[in-house]
Amino acid sequence: MPRSFGHIAGQPVGSTYGSRKEVRDAGVHLPLIAGISGTAAEGTDSIVVSGGYPDDEDYGDVIVYTGHGGRDANTGKQIRDQEISAPGNAGLLRSHLDGLPVRVVRGAHKDSPHAPNVGYRYDGLYQVDSYAAKVGIEGYRIWRFTLTKLKDEQISTPPAVAPQAVVHPRVANPAPVLTTTVQRLVRNSSVVQHVKAWHEHQCQVCGLAIQVATGFYSEGAHIRGLGQPHHGPDVEENVLCLCPNDHVRFDNGAIYLTDDLKVIDALTGVTIAALRVHPLHQINVTYVAYHRAQWTVGTPRNEP
């Protein structure tokens, strides 16, 4: 069964299961025993919270989840430090860096008001807000991942086609203001992942690749913005791989691109770099021109 991120069709939040085999057969969490599903490269698609590690803390919408590793294979006792490079831990780190949603399944266990009374229950999607090491109850280093529950509007995937045709009805409630973290989550489509992979997380403006414990971090920047009022498409030709600084510069017009992909400093008009390109990553200059126009237009007027 291929790994998939986000909700599983036919498995609404609140679905219950009698055993880990049933959870697996539903496609909600694939491993039969392990609590963390996923890989260091792709990220973690799901976890099971069932009291397997004493340092877990479950507050319902916030979960502090213990990573795996460091246990004796026979006794199950913690006998050494956990490593961030262990596959499940590195997977949760990657989900944090890429803003991927994690399915959370809770299993029945004592002393948790948030766990089901019996069996397992799918409790929806969470994001990995942060992680850090600490010495756990058993006296060894553990890695702890803080997950918070996502609201429905935070996990809508960008449409595959440009949404010009979509009718936006006037609604009484204004659209929710999304945090930076959630924007990243909503925007991290497979398109963005492709672009990041081509550039190996290296910023196309300055060349910086931010490195953390088990990999790199970069941001996917849409050249012509998604959604209102720009309606840019979520396609590779409309996405740049940038470091956070150059992402902010680009989104605020402090830098823009020429049609031959030179990077211009908007304040001085000076060319500061040639955009770093990759043969597989075609960039559509229509979007480049659209972005540039946003920051360079002025009202035409008759000069005396």
Added chain:
DNA sequence: GGGCCCGCAGGG
């Protein structure tokens, strides 16, 4: 109820 061991399936 706890200990133990037999497991499968996935990841490296």
Added chain:
DNA sequence: CCCTGCGGGCCC
């Protein structure tokens, strides 16, 4: 292929 893992059943 080898190793591991927030099962689970069975025995005492």
